[in-house]
Amino acid sequence: MEAGGVKLLKSKWFWVVAFGSLFAFSIDLWAWDWVEPSLFGLPYVVTYIAVLEAALFVLFFLFAKYYWIDAEEGNT
Numbered sequence: 001m002e003a004g005g006v007k008l009l010k011s012k013w014f015w016v017v018a019f020g021s022l023f024a025f026s027i028d029l030w031a032w033d034w035v036e037p038s039l040f041g042l043p044y045v046v047t048y049i050a051v052l053e054a055a056l057f058v059l060f061f062l063f064a065k066y067y068w069i070d071a072e073e074g075n076t
Contacts, residue, residue, distance in 0.1 A: 009066035018059055026052055 008014050028045065038044035 006066065009062060012067075015063060015067055022052065022055055022059060 028048070034044065036044060039047045
């Protein structure tokens with residue numbers, strides 16, 4: 001019997017919402033022309049993109065670990 005968190009990570013709809021949300025956050029319409037320095041004198045967008053890329057890395061890692069099915073295991 002799987003724990004609730006692992007069962008959630010094996011749901012197709014969880015991944016649709018997770019990657020869809022990340023895509024929506026990457027469309028930066030709310031601060032299109034804002035170039036105020038925020039971190040180490042860099043524009044905020046550099047920090048924002050770095051955070052999005054880190055989130056994408058974590059999502060891909062979890063997706064590969066819990067959702068992709070190994071060809072030897074078959075479809076379960």
